[in-house]
Amino acid sequence: MTPKEQTVPNGWHVFHATGHAPDGPVPRLPEPPAWRQFRGGPPQPTPPDDEEAALRRLGPGDVIQQLGAEETDIVNAALLLRRPLLITGPPGIGKSTLAFLIGRELGLGRVLEWNIVSRTTLRDGLHTYDALGRAQAIAAWRAGLRDAVDTAPDQDADETGEASPADRQRTPTLGEFITLGALGTALLPYDRPRVLLVDELDKSDIDLPNDLLHVLENGSYEIPELVRAVTDAARVHTSDPGGYAVVRDGRVECREFPIVVITSNGEREFPAAFRRRCLPLEMRPPTREQLLAIVESHLRARPAQAESLVDDYFRRVRSGGTHSLDQLLNAVQLTTLGGFQADADGRKLVEMLLRDLAKGR
Structure with a gap:
């Protein structure tokens, strides 16, 4: 913190709830606490913007200040401490809008959305594996390879009838059938934090908040299919449109812990261990x-x-x-x-x- 920030009221704030995109250089968050530092790599490219989604949520005009001084303090504390923000309040009050407000004001690009229903599991948020699609792709590849061997064995196969190296390189790779979910994408090693909206967590199965504890604490996870694979690195799909990421040794760890905005309509209480890892914010109805x-x-x-x-x-x-x-x-x-x-x-x-x-x- 600079000497000026120490003397100016609220000089420690990085978020002011204005909703204005940065005109010049994007704001930088101070260094995280030692216990919230992560060392994932290699760095991911800068995420894309999605101004259309922000316009739908925030409107085309100036954003109306709905957060008071106390609420703004809580948001900034969550940003600086790298802790999830647990927002409660009546439905339709603008809880999820706060994620887009933070993303626009800090210039953090597209907001990743994870919408929770009663059947949602932690794996849904981390990644999905299309095993059936992979099996079909491999079967189609083998059928095409057999046709090539039958029609031109001297070009497409060696003397033993096996595929040539060029053919083997066209084998469908495992990573093509793995897609990271919103949570899994947010935990990729970006130089600046991604904004992740976990919407209506209170609608989840009773086990999901507890399942989230390890990921929220350690900022990392493993993809079992890639851990068992023989390759050291795999190129997988992400939640961003057309996005890809390289995962090494089947493990993902963030560089900057994402800005996690969790909303709840108060339909049930969360376990104490989960609440301990979040900063609570109750949004009041607008005047x-x-x-x-x-x-x-x-x-x-x-x-x-x-x-x-x-x-x-x-x-x-x-x-x-x-x-x-x-x-x-x-x-x-x-x-x-x-x-x-x-x-x-x-x-x-x-x-x-x-x-x-x-x-x-």
Whole structure:
């Protein structure tokens, strides 16, 4: 920390919740604590950007500040300590949006998303192996090789009838059938941390949080299929579109621990051992002024009907209903269409859009 950072309030912050992409050089995180340093290699190329995904999450206008000073402190502490951030709050409040906010502001490229369902396992997040696809590819290769031997044995096979070295090189490789998941890709050895969104972990099987402990603590994992392979290195697919990575000796270890944003709607408690490894952040519902600003940011205007709809939405939330920001944005967008009448049948449609999600239909 520089002398200036020691005297300026919040000078230790690297994240300010502005949502503005860096104009000049990308911000650098301070060195991690000694117990959170990793030595994976060789370094991976810089990940791609995905501004379209960020626009869908953050809107085309200026990002509205939903984090207070206390919440911003917690996010920065998680970044500097290289610890996962466990965000709780009602559905649709903008928990997952924080991952995109961090990624854009720190210039960290495409956010890796791991969406959790009840059947999700740790292996799903680390990697998948298409054994059937590999078996079919090898069978097709052998069939093609036999055809080549039958038609031109003097060119495609030696005197014993075996394939020539050129043919053997075309054998489908193991790595072609291994794809790293979002978690597995995030743990590749990048020079700067990737942003990983683990969305709705509370919907997982009861064992998944405990299964995550080793990976979150050690920043590494093994791919059993490659550990057993005879080759020292394999080129595998990643979660980035068209992305590849070279895995050596079947083991992956990060260089910079990823920025892990875990969201939960509070449907169940997590084990103490898991919570110990995360920094908790509870997001509060936005105020009326913030809701108006969010509408204006996404629609790049404040329609005449916006205030009454925001007031209606705000009243429903304060009365204890379960609502999402998407519902408000959809209602405002619909009522701004030419010819739409927000009375009679139109009012019924608005009521449907703003319905309490906890009551089913």
